[in-house]
Amino acid sequence: MAAGTSPDSAPGEVHAEVAxxxxxxxxxxxxxxxxxxxxxxxxxxPLSIPExxxxxxxxxxxxxxxxxxxxxxxxxVLRIVTGDEFARFELAEAFTGHHHHHLICSQCGSVEDxxxxxxxxxxxxxxxxxxxxxxGFEPRGxxxxxIGHCADCR
Amino acid sequence: MAAGTSPDSAPGEVHAEVAxxxxxxxxxxxxxxxxxxxxxxxxxxPLSIPExxxxxxxxxxxxxxxxxxxxxxxxxVLRIVTGDEFARFELAEAFTGHHHHHLICSQCGSVEDxxxxxxxxxxxxxxxxxxxxxxGFEPRGxxxxxIGHCADCR
DNA sequence: ATTTATGCAAATCGTTTGCAAACCT
DNA sequence: AGGTTTGCAAACGATTTGCATAAAT
Numbered sequence: 001m002a003a004g005t006s007p008d009s010a011p012g013e014v015h016a017e018v019a020x021x022x023x024x025x026x027x028x029x030x031x032x033x034x035x036x037x038x039x040x041x042x043x044x045x046p047l048s049i050p051e052x053x054x055x056x057x058x059x060x061x062x063x064x065x066x067x068x069x070x071x072x073x074x075x076x077v078l079r080i081v082t083g084d085e086f087a088r089f090e091l092a093e094a095f096t097g098h099h100h101h102h103l104i105c106s107q108c109g110s111v112e113d114x115x116x117x118x119x120x121x122x123x124x125x126x127x128x129x130x131x132x133x134x135x136g137f138e139p140r141g142x143x144x145x146x147i148g149h150c151a152d153c154r
Numbered sequence: 155m156a157a158g159t160s161p162d163s164a165p166g167e168v169h170a171e172v173a174x175x176x177x178x179x180x181x182x183x184x185x186x187x188x189x190x191x192x193x194x195x196x197x198x199x200p201l202s203i204p205e206x207x208x209x210x211x212x213x214x215x216x217x218x219x220x221x222x223x224x225x226x227x228x229x230x231v232l233r234i235v236t237g238d239e240f241a242r243f244e245l246a247e248a249f250t251g252h253h254h255h256h257l258i259c260s261q262c263g264s265v266e267d268x269x270x271x272x273x274x275x276x277x278x279x280x281x282x283x284x285x286x287x288x289x290g291f292e293p294r295g296x297x298x299x300x301i302g303h304c305a306d307c308r
Numbered sequence: 309a310t311t312t313a314t315g316c317a318a319a320t321c322g323t324t325t326g327c328a329a330a331c332c333t
Numbered sequence: 334a335g336g337t338t339t340g341c342a343a344a345c346g347a348t349t350t351g352c353a354t355a356a357a358t
Binding site for chain 4: 187213
């Protein structure tokens, strides 16, 4: 419940909250998992596994995959599947404190975060969810992404 | 150029247009490729390769992959990569005549099409593209998808 | 001491590709 | 014939998993 209530919780708060969430899934907050969370807290864009390993070569690839899966299951991280070769991971919105969308580069696969004005966000959500419900589809979330070329790939 | 100019071209038109597009990429419109296009014209939702093979068991799996790749390159079909195990393919918007979005079922992976009112569409696009350009990102397209449970999986 | 996480190597599985036969034109 | 597409089987590569060791409590 405390998670995400403050738009930008103190650094320590995040770890405490992650530990709590993991507990609800019967998992503990190990050093490796903490490394991953710490990494994502300080990253301004979703990371692929190779990028994670680049920054933490001491971690075993399989453990990174496995721990990100655990963190995903606990609702701590979000897995982003683009057309790119690798999936990417970022802290769930409850932990970053702000709902956002993505600028996906179709050239290099990088992903940047952007936010939409609440008014715009509201209009889209209302419209989409209305349509969905009318067809018996139960909405759980949405993704609004822009595809294009990032500054580096123009 | 003619493609998509008519909101809903006659059935025959589509095949003629596809042939033309393939020609621009130096490819011919073979029977197998025609089967694929015909299938998508009559499908109300993006299809995965297993679904294609189910409906056309006489096709070789590798050829389906290969031909869908060719059609994608020619701008005839669009590849949709969800978190699901299989990628899905649908006719490009220039051929369906209408811009649309997706209702993605996170349970079974099925994808339905939905359209947004032009006014809503315009607001989102303007806002997103404005943000993107301000960051040196060159927009090429966008995807607005709703994630949830479809009527069958509720 | 028992349970859980880790790291290595091997397995999985959707997708891609090499190559020879079948098809055009 | 000359070039292209097809189908089979083998290769690829991101992700997952089995199993033995290392932590942790």
